[in-house]
Every structure is written in C-alpha cells, then in structure tokens.
Amino acid sequence: MLGPKTIAVANYPAATKPLLGFEQQLYVSTQAFTDLGLLLITAPNSGTFTASVAAAAQLAATPQQLLCICETTDVLGDSALVVQAIGTDVNGNPLSGVATFTPPGYAQDKSYDITQHRAAEFLPYQGGVLVDGTAFKTITSLVPMGATASYTNAKFRVVGMPPVSAFVKIGTKISLEIDPKISEPVAIQDGADRGAYIKPGEIPVGSMTISTKDPSSADGLRRYSGHTLTGLVQEVKQDFLPTQSIFIGGLYIAAKPKGSEGQEAVTLECSAMYQRIGSVLAQ
Numbered sequence: 001m002l003g004p005k006t007i008a009v010a011n012y013p014a015a016t017k018p019l020l021g022f023e024q025q026l027y028v029s030t031q032a033f034t035d036l037g038l039l040l041i042t043a044p045n046s047g048t049f050t051a052s053v054a055a056a057a058q059l060a061a062t063p064q065q066l067l068c069i070c071e072t073t074d075v076l077g078d079s080a081l082v083v084q085a086i087g088t089d090v091n092g093n094p095l096s097g098v099a100t101f102t103p104p105g106y107a108q109d110k111s112y113d114i115t116q117h118r119a120a121e122f123l124p125y126q127g128g129v130l131v132d133g134t135a136f137k138t139i140t141s142l143v144p145m146g147a148t149a150s151y152t153n154a155k156f157r158v159v160g161m162p163p164v165s166a167f168v169k170i171g172t173k174i175s176l177e178i179d180p181k182i183s184e185p186v187a188i189q190d191g192a193d194r195g196a197y198i199k200p201g202e203i204p205v206g207s208m209t210i211s212t213k214d215p216s217s218a219d220g221l222r223r224y225s226g227h228t229l230t231g232l233v234q235e236v237k238q239d240f241l242p243t244q245s246i247f248i249g250g251l252y253i254a255a256k257p258k259g260s261e262g263q264e265a266v267t268l269e270c271s272a273m274y275q276r277i278g279s280v281l282a283q
Contacts, residue, residue: 001132002065002161003121003280004242012106014241015282023239026176026210027167027232028224033249034058034160035276038071039083039142041151049142049158056138063090063135064160066122067247068099069278070114071155073183073200077101077112082146083156085122087139095136097122104283114154116182119247119278122158133163159276161247167232170221172213174267178233178246181206181277206248208272213265214257221268225255231274243282250275 007015036059037051068083085097099120103110124134142158144151186201187194208231212221231248251274259266 001121002067002164002247003119003245004282006283007104007106007241007243009105011241014238015104015106015243017237019235019237019243021175023237024176024233024235026170026173027234028170028229028251028253029162029166029168029232030224030227031062031162031166031230032058032228033162033230033247033276034062034064035249036066036139036158036160039068039144039156039158041144041147041154041156043152044149045143045145045147047142047144047147051139059139059160060137063137064162065124065133065135066097066099066139067119067159067161067278067280068122069119069157069159069276070101070116071157072153073116075114075154076150077114077148078150079112079148080146081112081114081144081151083120083122084143084145085136085139085158086141086143087136089124089126089134090137092137093126095124095126095131095134097124097136099123102283104281115279117180117277117279119280121280135163136160157276157278159247159249159278161249162230164232167230170210170212170224172215172220174211174213175209176211176233177209178277179204179207180279206274206277208248208251208270208274210253210268210270210272212268212270214268221253221255221270222257225253225270228252245280247278247280248274248276
C-alpha cells in the first residue's frame with residue numbers, strides 16, 4: 001500500500017490536531033516514477049485516457065503501484081468519484097485497480113470537492129479480492145465510475161510509484177518547504193478596478209527548499225545531490241498515526257554545504273525542483 005491506512009474512529013481526535021514540524025519527514029528513492037498519461041472525463045461515467053507510449057514501456061519493464069492525481073482546479077463534485085484501472089500484473093494475470101476520491105471520515109467538510117494534486121491510490125484487486133501491494137505491468141483501460149456531470153472536463157493524471165520500501169529517510173532535517181504547484185491567482189482589470197475578476201492562472205514550477213545537518217558525504221542529502229529522485233513526505237502524528245503521504249515525481253536536488261568556524265553542525269542547504277506531486281490522505 002502506498003498511502004496511509006484508514007484511521008480508526010477512536011483516533012479521529014489525534015488526526016485533527018495541528019501538524020508539528022518533526023511529524024513531517026522526507027524520504028527519497030533512486031527509482032524513477034512513471035508518468036503514464038492523462039484521463040479526461042468527457043461525460044458522466046465516460047472519459048478519454050491519453051497514454052504515453054514511452055511510459056507504458058517503462059511500466060512493462062518495471063511494474064509499479066499506481067496513483068490517480070487530480071490535475072484540475074475547481075473540481076466541485078457532488079458524489080464520490082471512482083476511477084477503475086484495468087490491466088495485468090507482473091505475471092500477465094488480469095489485475096484491476098480502484099481509486100476513490102471521498103472526504104476522510106474525520107474531515108469537518110464532507111463535500112466531494114477535490115483539491116488540485118489530491119491523489120488516490122489504485123487499490124489492486126484480482127478475482128474481487130484485494131491483493132495489497134501488487135504492481136501493474138500494463139494498463140489496458142481507465143473507466144471513471146460515479147462520475148456525475150459535475151466532473152465533466154476534469155483531468156486526472158495516472159502515475160506509477162516505487163514501493164514504500166524503496167524509500168530512504170533523509171535524517172537530521174532542519175526545515176522543509178514545498179511549493180505544491182497550485183495554480184496561482186490572476187487579477188483581471190476592468191476599468192479602474194484592477195481586481196474586477198480573479199481566476200486561476202499558471203501552475204508554478206514545483207520547487208522545494210530543504211535544510212538538514214550533514215551526517216557524512218556517504219549519506220543524507222549529499223549522497224543524493226545531483227540525482228533525479230522520487231520523493232515521499234510522510235506525516236505521522238503523535239509518533240503513531242500516519243495521516244498523509246505526499247509523493248513527488250522527477251525530484252532533482254542540489255545540495256550546498258554550509259558551515260561556520262564554531263562548533264555548530266555543518267548544514268546542507270538544498271534547492272530542488274520536481275515534475276509531479278500527489279497527496280494521498282488517510283481515510
């Protein structure tokens with residue numbers, strides 16, 4: 001399973017407490033993510049999947065678990081959206097996956113609006129049985145189900161991700177800032193009113209700023225500086241409750257050591273950019 005498990009009702013109070021800095025940790029993997037293509041919902045329960053031929057070949061060579069990521073602003077759904085993926089596993093056996101977009105049980109807002117870059121995991125099934133952790137080798141079709149007219153023209157990206165076991169924790173974190181690639185607002189002038197209309201504008205470049213203490217040249221961010229990576233930010237509240245997993249594809253990090261004459265630890269100040277981001281919430 002890529003994302004966090006469903007939260008028990010008894011843990012709802014812990015899930016809704018504000019997040020502390022040390023409860024959010026960065027992990028990286030040298031395994032690449034796979035950008036498989038874009039699903040456009042064209043009508044209720046109907047859509048068109050534009051697949052990448054190169055990415056399909058990449059998935060066939062390295063099967064992966066899949067995520068479905070909302071790429072559109074203002075997706076104001078009025079029911080739960082379910083996207084089904086049909087394909088095969090590493091042995092060529094039929095495999096289906098179901099990604100469901102629904103508000104978490106502990107959320108105050110129970111509407112079905114979907115935030116840009118919100119993600120849902122394709123839970124894999126064979127013969128109607130959940131086969132947790134099974135990877136897709138091929139995708140033959142994508143079918144939106146429960147997609148009412150409110151989802152028309154919404155776009156969803158399908159990506160493959162390395163297993164969670166392939167990620168390594170970046171320790172001694174000092175700070176972590178993520179630009180989540182949300183469309184920035186644009187003001188449109190009408191006469192003297194410079195902000196007569198406000199609408200979503202361009203999506204900025206995905207970027208991160210990371211600062212850590214430098215453990216050694218063989219580990220930490222110095223080890224991964226100059227590599228294209230897949231990132232994972234895990235949120236674990238009160239040291240026992242995973243509430244969110246943020247997957248970051250095509251992450252490139254450049255680390256610069258920074259030290260002083262005193263006894264303070266040498267730090268690594270890192271700038272990073274990435275291609276794709278998807279946030280999986282615990283349900």
